Amino acid sequence: MNSDMIVEGELVPVAARLPGSAGSRPTVERLAAAFLLSHQGNTREAYQRDLAHFAAWCARHEVDMLAVTRAHLDAYTEQQRRDGAAPATISRRLSALSGFYAYAVEEGVLARNPAARVRRPKVGDNVQSTGLSKEEAVILLDAAEAHSPRTAVVVQLLLLLGLRVSELCRARVEDLGYERGHRVLTVTRKGGRRQRMVIPPRAIDALERYLAGRDSGPLVATATGRPMDRHAVWRLLRRLARDCLPHLADRLHPHDLRHACATLALDAGAELRDVQDLLGHADPRTTRRYDRARHNLDRSPTYAVAGLLAGRR
Known part of the structure; x- marks a missing residue:
């Protein structure tokens, strides 16, 4: 599988946008590619988009994706709220990141999952529209x-x-x-x-x-x-x-x-x-x-x- 990701409309390796990540064990894009291989179909596509979205945020703030803390993820969550992202979208992106970092822990790349205890927005049970009459x-x-x-x-x-x-x-x-x-x-x-x-x-x-x-x-x-x-x-x-x-x-x-x-x-x-x-x-x-x-x-x-x-x- 191609380990490249779409970041801000361009097809580029994620690591190229992350200062300091080129020397990581392994590089971010290789770890992401391995993580995505454990999923299929729509789930893989959605997780790829979510990882790319966070990678773009990390690049803008000069944060190594494999060195983020809970504080970084809280800031990322708050930025999405300010940008008007729906609670369900924010929750899904955090779920993808938690899965990615849990995979990194299992592979011995990280000591702990920084997304494990990040608060996710409450997503209501009710659907707000009925589509079409x-x-x-x-x-x-x-x-x-x-x-x-x-x-x-x-x-x-x-x-x-x-x-x-x-x-x-x-x-x-x-x-x-x-x-x-x-x-x-x-x-x-x-x-x-x-x-x-x-x-x-x-x-x-x-x-x-x-x-x-x-x-x-x-x-x-x-x-x-x-x-x-x-x-x-x-x-x-x-x-x-x-x-x-x-x-x-x-x-x-x-x-x-x-x-x-x-x-x-x-x-x-x-x-x-x-x-x-x-x-x-x-x-x-x-x-x-x-x-x-x-x-x-x-x-x-x-x-x-x-x-x-x-x-x-």
């Missing part, structure tokens, strides 16, 4: 079908199957198949686990129109035949929203479609356990967050207050 989802599906066959496939697989954008981008035509009369797509979930997903008839029709007999390669491809990446999907959804859901044009995200899949499935009467399986959640508490969030606005006491005061003007 039923009406918004219908509008988006119709607009996607009118836009192009590829756009129809992207929106339908994200919204109807609840795929993560990374799962969609990694899927290949060879992952399509049949099982017990169902058309299925086998996707690679977090941790490398493979899962068969049922494709509903509307999405099957969209896939057949888009693939037009193609039987290999990326399931969703660019004009050059390469797989679409998450950034291209994000841009596609924003362009689509500008035309059909302008109030979401500056904030629609691929995860909103996955979120909508969960809440709409629950609204339709699906069992919570079945929705958990559909989304590939290892922990049922993650799915229950969607269940709680979908009713938060509907139950707002503001409606009762407005009703009580109606006609008293």
Whole structure:
């Protein structure tokens, strides 16, 4: 595996940005590469981004990444808060760093883990949005079908199957198949686990129109035949929203479609356990967050207050 990391938009060895790290035992980039090899898929990609983010902070403050203390990590945490990073993002980055430094301790590079006792921000259990309403989802599906066959496939697989954008981008035509009369797509979930997903008839029709007999390669491809990446999907959804859901044009995200899949499935009467399986959640508490969030606005006491005061003007 390439031991380079993306730091501040450039592909450079982490050690090159860290004064004094070149003589470490081993160098930072080699230790990071070894640590990342112990993870797979989305977890490895996320940890790589998080390590690179901290490496950039260390470089700006002329701190050796293998000589940081808890005070450095507390300062890093405070800087993220000031920059407006979400509590969940800060917590995830600290978790990645704790794992990295725990690995360094196990390998005998460090005597202790400086991130072990760093306070992490509390992350609430409630999900703040429900993605899309039923009406918004219908509008988006119709607009996607009118836009192009590829756009129809992207929106339908994200919204109807609840795929993560990374799962969609990694899927290949060879992952399509049949099982017990169902058309299925086998996707690679977090941790490398493979899962068969049922494709509903509307999405099957969209896939057949888009693939037009193609039987290999990326399931969703660019004009050059390469797989679409998450950034291209994000841009596609924003362009689509500008035309059909302008109030979401500056904030629609691929995860909103996955979120909508969960809440709409629950609204339709699906069992919570079945929705958990559909989304590939290892922990049922993650799915229950969607269940709680979908009713938060509907139950707002503001409606009762407005009703009580109606006609008293």
